[in-house]
Amino acid sequence: DIQVIYIAPFRTVMVPALVADALFDTFVDELNRRGEQSPEDRYSFIILKKKLSEIDGEQLARHHYLTGEVYGFLEDSGSNSTTIQIQARLQLFQPNSEDSTLTIHDSDELYFDHDQATLPEKRQEIAQRVAHRLAARLWQALVDR
DSSP states (O other): OOEEEEEOOOEESSOOHHHHHHHHHHHHHHHHHHHHHOSSSOEEEEEOSSOGGGSOHHHHTTSEEEEEEEEEEEEEEOSSEEEEEEEEEEEEEOTTOSSOSEEEEEEEEEEEETTTOOHHHHHHHHHHHHHHHHHHHHHHHHHHO
């Protein structure tokens, strides 16, 4: 029996699109990879193509679904180095439950010297780090149920 979990596009607040997109795509890819490699825990993850506000709430409430937010993005650049900060939150909703049954928070901070790496590289790195941790923590919570 395969358990379908719908994933709504993550809401973002003042996060560069490249960071938000990389985080979301990596998160979904990691969940699907885990789902394919796990014979006993059968989950399928389907991305909703519309925002939550555009979806029939009653229909969605009959399914397992995930929402996410990426926020608190800060880049503090000096002449030689940059610090990047980011926060993210996931919420899992189960059928016929108005409140989330699981909330996962994650935050990260990355510091780098400009002669060691570029800003686009480090934006990608922090997005992937957060995405992998969120996916791992969600997967563990699903498996532990």
